[in-house]
Amino acid sequence: MAVAALRLTACRPWDTRDRAPSALPERRHPKLKWWDRAAIAVLTALKPRITDTGSADRRFAARVVRAGRRLDRLSDDDLRATAASLRPRLLAEGFDGPAAVRAFALTREATRRALGYRHHPVQIMGARRILSGHLTEMATGEGKTATTALAAATAALAGVPVHVVTVNEYLCTRDHDTLLPVYALLGLGSAAIDPEADPAVKRRAWLAPIVHVSGKTLVFEYLRERLGRDDLASPQRRAAARLAGAGARPSMPPALAFAIVDEVDSVLIDEAQTPLIIAAPHRRMSDADCHIALAAARVMTAPEHFRIRRDARRVELTDAGHAALARATEGNGGLWRVPRARAELAGHALSALHLYERDQHYIVTDGKVQIVDEFTGRILGDRQWQAGLHQMVEVKEGLDLSEERRTLAQITYQEFFRRYLWFGGMSGTLAEVARELSRTYDRPLARVPTNRRVRRRLTGTRLYRTERAKIAAIVARARRMSDRGRPVLIGTRSVDVSERIAAALAGTPCRLLNARQDAEEAAIVAEAGHAGRITIATNMAGRGTDIKLTPEARAAGGLHVILTEFHESRRIDRQLMGRAGRQGDPGSCEQIVAVTDPVLTRFAPGLCRAARLIPWPLPRRLPGPCASAIRVVAQARAERRGAQTRMASLRRSEKLAELMAFTGRR
Structure with a gap:
């Protein structure tokens, strides 16, 4: 009986027992005691991190291919009608029966008509796993x-509402623009949400x-x-409003039923370091307070007055630092009379001076400090560092002080995605974080084989003593490859490094892609x-982009990728190197790094x-194996630190939810 129930849930994942008691589909994550958490941690550590697709997936793919052989005889109208007739069968059989095979075959045929190609068996296998709630590594x-x-x-x-994230x-x-014709041929409406659109349009x-x-x-x-929605104050009120047919406007999003998360490790791991917060303007400190704090911080010295914890990105005042701060700010009123507030202001000032660097952690455009996402290289629009740190950076850069923000609502990615009835996802790099994904989101993981043999060559690692020597080697290597007719992608971690390499390549045609050129991304990637062609890019070119080779470039040996700095996660290194040798194309990649690179000096x-x-023997070089040893240690520490930060963020969110429920405000 238990086995039958388990199979029913697997093929009909919307039949979850943890469904929240609300009018809108949403999942309620069960509360876990400490011993439950401990058991889950042990089990996820012991069981295989990620499993391969098997014979059942191959049989399903073969059935889909066979079912699609006669569909080319159908007209477009007949194709839509056949697709519409599947709903009762899909609801009755779930996603593992003949109706699902038929739906896959119809979508495969619609893709052929709209986009000119049919899905490969490995794509069918991956989609089957995603539909059943797996996270798949493709x-x-x-x-x-x-x-x-x-x-x-x-x-x-x-009939299940779908969010493609x-x-x-x-x-x-x-x-969305790519898949819109496919959806239309199947009679399915679709939309892409523009955050700047009018609320009625959204x-x-x-x-x-x-x-x-x-x-x-x-x-x-x-x-x-x-x-602040009164009509969402309780499940009972929501249900009553829906039954009455009035009194409640449609919710956005209307249901958390099924989500397909693209680049799932980026969304659920990299983006989950801090909670997402909605805040209102709030004035706590003045421009004068920031100037006083920065003036005091500039005369402090390490390690006498403060210690820098670069691995945790934190500055700690020593006893001598507290005493020096009190003397330097003596006679100032307001916050400066409160020791704790005084130390917090000084800590923000020291962090702004020593930990947050322009063109690496942020850029200045249009008189504003814009935060740069360290994992993607993109600007995080309308985002601020909290507790006054953002304002301290603004004053450091000589800009007008913006208003601080007071938190009105917040949620972590972990808590939010666990509210979906079920979700699946895919990425090219999941193996490194399989245990954390399994432990946090309770999602099974699967690895999908490639359609063609990978022809990517790894040409090793070169380690240099200085940044200057490293950039000279990168420039020489890029020019050599370009002269052979091969396209070159130079990947960097920061805006600053990308622009320094571009300056060193002066006289050689190249394109630069970083947070300052994000509007030109599509055109730059297309070329x-x-x-x-030589392209210098931050991590923007490492996720979701497809660099298509011209016949001349393919004949010359394909794309050559140069990784110029190790990242905090091995996954991001793999994402960048994965730009070369795609879909059976030739390609190669190498790593040219320096012992002075930030990730190495910060964590090792x-x-x-x-x-x-x-x-x-080589004065500017160090043995290549040294780079591998340092990288392993530094990235292990960085990944462990990131996992601890995400877990702490989730625990704080759960504790806050318990307190809000206790006070009746949830």
Whole structure:
């Protein structure tokens, strides 16, 4: 009996026992005791991190291919009518029976008619796993957008509201525009959510069967909709309003039923470091307070007055620092009379001076400090650092002081996505975070094989003693590859480094893609596969982009990727290197780094100092194996720190939810 119930849930995932008692579909994550958490942690550590697709997936894909052989005889109208007739069968059979095979075959045929190609068996296998709630690892270049169409269309044909969640607005619009003709051939409405659109337009868009939306827009829409809504105060009031047919406007989003998360590790891991917050203007400190704090911080010295914790990105005042601060600010009123507030202001000033660097952590455009996402290289529009740090950076840069913000509502990505009845996702890099995804989101993981043999060559790592020597080597290597007719992609972590490499390449035609050129992303990426083209990019070119090679570039050896700095996560290194050798194309990648790179010095400073002492015949170089050893240690520490931060953020969110429920405000 238990086995039968388990199979029913697997093929009909909307039949979850944890459904919240509300008029709108939403899941209620069960409360766990400490011993439950401990058991889950042990089990996820012991069981395999990620499993491969198996014979059942291959049989399903073969059935889909066979079912589609006669569909080319149908007219477009007959195709739509056949798709519409599947809803009762899909609801009765779920997603593992003949109706699902038929839905996949119809979507595959619609894709052929609209886009000119049919899905490969590996894409069918991946979509089947996503539809059943798996997180799937599909190698870069294996056609994740086309895979999305299979899962999204099948769920929508069953009448399930579908949200396709992307990393950013660019990919949201691009993917929706690509798949719109496929959805239309199947008779399915779809929409892409524009965060700047009129609320009435967004409400109509949210009612579409398939909605494409970026992760941040989705969560912020959810928070704004539930902030101060009397008609959402209780499940009973929501249900009564819906039965009465009046008194409640449509919710945005209307239901958290099924989500397909593209680049799932970026959304659920990288973006989950801090909670998403809706805030209101709030004035706590003045421009004068910031100037006083910065003046005091500039005369302090380390380690006498403060210690810098670069791994935790925190500054700690010593006893001597507290005493020096009190003397430096003696006679000032307001916040400066309160020791704790005084220390907090000084801490923000020291952080602004020593931890947050222009053109790495932020850029200044139009008289504003714009935060740069360290994982994607994109600008985080309308985002601020909290507790006055953002204002301290503004004053450091000589800008007008913006207003601080007081938190009105917040939610973590972990808490939000656990509210979906079920969700699936895909990415090219899941193995490194499989345990955390399984433990936090209770999602099974699967690895999908590639359609063609990977032809990417790894040419090793070169480690240099200084940044200057590293940039010279990168420039020489890029020019050599370009002269051979090969396109070159140079990947950097920061805006500053990308612009320094571009300056060093003066006289050599190249394109630069970072947070300052994000509006030109599509055009720059479209040309990056041309023969002899050199493209310098931050992590913007590492997610969701497809660099298509010209015949001349393919004949010359394909794309050559140069990684110029290790990232805090091995996944991001793999994403960047995965730009080369896609879909059976030739390609190569190499790593040219320096022992002075920020990630290495921040998380493995002792090893970096020791490496500099190694005698080596080449004066500017160090042994390549040293780079691998330092990278392993630094990235392990960085990933452990990130996992701890995400877990702490989730625990605070759960504790806050308990307190709000206790006071009756939830």
